[in-house]
Amino acid sequence: MSATLVKTPSTAPPAEPPPRIVPTRRTGQWVAAGAVLVLLALGLVSVVRNKAFQWDVVAEYFTSASVLRGLGLTLWLTALVMALGFVLGTLLAVLRLSANPVLRAVSWGYVWFFRSTPILVQLLFWFNIGVLYPQILGVNTVNLLGPVAVAVIGLTLHEAAYAAEVVRGGILSVDRGQIEAAQSLGLGRWRRLSRIVLPQAMRAIVPPAGNMLIGTLKGTSIVSVIAVQDLLYSTQLVYHRTYEIIPLLLVATLWYVAVTSVLSLGQHYVERHYARGTAGAR
Numbered sequence: 488m489s490a491t492l493v494k495t496p497s498t499a500p501p502a503e504p505p506p507r508i509v510p511t512r513r514t515g516q517w518v519a520a521g522a523v524l525v526l527l528a529l530g531l532v533s534v535v536r537n538k539a540f541q542w543d544v545v546a547e548y549f550t551s552a553s554v555l556r557g558l559g560l561t562l563w564l565t566a567l568v569m570a571l572g573f574v575l576g577t578l579l580a581v582l583r584l585s586a587n588p589v590l591r592a593v594s595w596g597y598v599w600f601f602r603s604t605p606i607l608v609q610l611l612f613w614f615n616i617g618v619l620y621p622q623i624l625g626v627n628t629v630n631l632l633g634p635v636a637v638a639v640i641g642l643t644l645h646e647a648a649y650a651a652e653v654v655r656g657g658i659l660s661v662d663r664g665q666i667e668a669a670q671s672l673g674l675g676r677w678r679r680l681s682r683i684v685l686p687q688a689m690r691a692i693v694p695p696a697g698n699m700l701i702g703t704l705k706g707t708s709i710v711s712v713i714a715v716q717d718l719l720y721s722t723q724l725v726y727h728r729t730y731e732i733i734p735l736l737l738v739a740t741l742w743y744v745a746v747t748s749v750l751s752l753g754q755h756y757v758e759r760h761y762a763r764g765t766a767g768a769r
Contacts, residue, residue, distance in 0.1 A: 609645055613640055
């Protein structure tokens with residue numbers, strides 16, 4: 488007689504549910520954010536409702552002909568100074584990286600001098616160049632340079648010193664192997680610089696160059712001390728006549744904010760263009 492084995496099903500313990508992930512409470516951060524927003528709202532309301540700002544006067548002069556002429560001169564001066572400054576700065580950067588010790592010393596001395604003296608002092612010296620040198624090569628210099636020419640020369644020489652360091656830093660950021668590969672192909676020095684080095688160096692040059700552009704735009708306001716009719720000087724002419732100082736200063740401020748915001752947006756897209764192929768590109 489054969490025995491029949493009956494297999495009883497095993498009772499496995501029920502599976503435990505996965506642990507619940509509870510996000511960290513950040514009560515302090517939310518309270519701080521709320522307090523900051525409240526303070527910003529109170530500040531904005533006080534600015535809007537404060538009659539001393541005279542917003543009706545701001546609206547009246549914001550697009551006036553004299554202010555727009557001053558804005559146009561400011562933009563023209565910024566573009567010209569940046570272009571000339573980077574041309575001279577690139578030359579100085581190449582000289583600084585030269586194997587010739589004399590050229591390196593001259594470039595270093597230029598950068599040291601113009602970065603060590605305030606731009607206002609430089610402008611005043613150029614404005615009074617006729618007192619220092621009444622004649623240069625037989626040319627009378629007393630009335631040779633007008634205020635705008637002085638502003639262009641002074642700002643360009645000043646910006647070139649900073650541009651030289653920006654370009655030099657960008658060139659040094661290029662991998663040495665790229666330069667050696669170009670040398671192995673028989674490319675000349677200037678062709679290596681224009682075709683290999685500078686295109687790769689732009690990735691490191693563009694961010695500080697964009698900051699320089701915005702700084703130059705705001706820095707042009709200093710030329711008002713030598714009677715160049717830029718944006719700030721144009722608003723000063725108005726409030727010297729009307730005594731409406733605060734609203735006219737607000738006009739200049741709002742134009743500077745608007746232009747720098749546009750430049751910052753353009754800088755973002757230029758940086759993204761040159762950052763293509765890198766991990767941080769967006």
